Amino acid sequence: MRKVNVEEKFAQFEETWSPRIVAELNGQHVKVARLQGEFVWHAHEHEDELFWVVRGRLTLRFRDGEQTLGPGELIVVPRGVEHLPVCEEETWVVLFEPASTVNTGTAGGERTVTDLPRL
Amino acid sequence: MRKVNVEEKFAQFEETWSPRIVAELNGQHVKVARLQGEFVWHAHEHEDELFWVVRGRLTLRFRDGEQTLGPGELIVVPRGVEHLPVCEEETWVVLFEPASTVNTGTAGGERTVTDLPRL
Numbered sequence: 046m047r048k049v050n051v052e053e054k055f056a057q058f059e060e061t062w063s064p065r066i067v068a069e070l071n072g073q074h075v076k077v078a079r080l081q082g083e084f085v086w087h088a089h090e091h092e093d094e095l096f097w098v099v100r101g102r103l104t105l106r107f108r109d110g111e112q113t114l115g116p117g118e119l120i121v122v123p124r125g126v127e128h129l130p131v132c133e134e135e136t137w138v139v140l141f142e143p144a145s146t147v148n149t150g151t152a153g154g155e156r157t158v159t160d161l162p163r164l
Numbered sequence: 165m166r167k168v169n170v171e172e173k174f175a176q177f178e179e180t181w182s183p184r185i186v187a188e189l190n191g192q193h194v195k196v197a198r199l200q201g202e203f204v205w206h207a208h209e210h211e212d213e214l215f216w217v218v219r220g221r222l223t224l225r226f227r228d229g230e231q232t233l234g235p236g237e238l239i240v241v242p243r244g245v246e247h248l249p250v251c252e253e254e255t256w257v258v259l260f261e262p263a264s265t266v267n268t269g270t271a272g273g274e275r276t277v278t279d280l281p282r283l
Contacts, residue, residue: 048231048239051216070212070240071262073192093189097170099236112167117218120167121189141260143190 051099054164055079055137062156064140064148066163076140076161080132087152088127094142095121101136105129170218173283174198174256181275183259183267185282195259195280199251206271207246213261214240220255224248 054067054077061079068075080103096103097119104113105120106129112120122128140146149157173186173196180198187194199222215222216238223232224239225248231239241247259265268276 046226046231046239046241046245048233048237051236051238068214068238068240070214070242070260071192073190073260075214075238075260095187095189095194107165112165114167117170118167119170119187119194120165121187122165123189126165141189141192141194 049075051077051139055099057164058162061135062148063158064161066161069144072144073141074144074146074161076142077164078138078140079135080130080138081135082132084130085149085152085154085156086127086129087150089122089124089142089146089150091124092143092146092150093121093123094146095119095140096130097139097141099137099139101132101134103136103138104131104133106131168194170196170258174218176283177281180254181267182277183280185280188263191263192260193263193265193280195261196283197257197259198254199249199257200254201251203249204268204271204273204275205246205248206269208241208243208261208265208269210243211262211265212240212242213265214238214259215249216258216260218256218258220251220253222255222257223250223252225250 183195
């Protein structure tokens with residue numbers, strides 16, 4: 046059992062939109078992801094997803110509005126809710142979600158990443 | 165669906181060792197707790213528990229050692245592992261754990277709190 050320094054984990058990779066797993070508990074993963082630019086519209090059929098911004102600014106667009114989060118802010122996107130993450134600047138985000146969660150949800154496509162590395 | 169500013173949630177109460185629920189997802193709760201002094205030795209039979217330090221310093225004593233965490237550090241205490249949280253100074257901690265988790269685990273006793281408030 047070892048503690049995790051979150052910033053040190055972010056420093057171990059540079060790729061954006063490619064989450065890394067840093068902890069696991071109760072069938073959930075804690076992931077770190079660097080985001081920049083626009084992702085793809087998607088939803089997760091069975092998973093609620095938590096975004097916690099550590100650095101930068103994350104806008105989550107929804108079909109009926111949007112929310113912008115800065116450092117120290119978090120949000121839960123319920124299962125089934127379509128969302129589009131957008132970051133003008135490079136943004137560091139911690140994700141809490143079930144181990145079954147795929148980054149592009151039911152949308153799939155070329156931005157999909159599987160077999161996430163563990164840091 | 166509204167974002168949560170974590171520091172603002174901590175500012176809404178002063179009581180120590182009395183977690184507040186700030187978000188819920190996938191049967192898990194995200195809680196904020198102010199800690200100061202020594203808690204009680206306990207374990208959770210069925211729940212892994214994540215501690216994320218936002219402010220201050222948290223020492224988790226285990227039967228075979230200890231870990232001390234500062235801001236931006238997290239740790240997962242697996243189910244069944246006895247632990248004793250100790251904070252010399254007031255420390256702000258975010259907890260991520262199943263909704264079924266009781267603060268004193270199987271130890272029970274007067275430090276047990278139930279029906280946690282939601283902020």
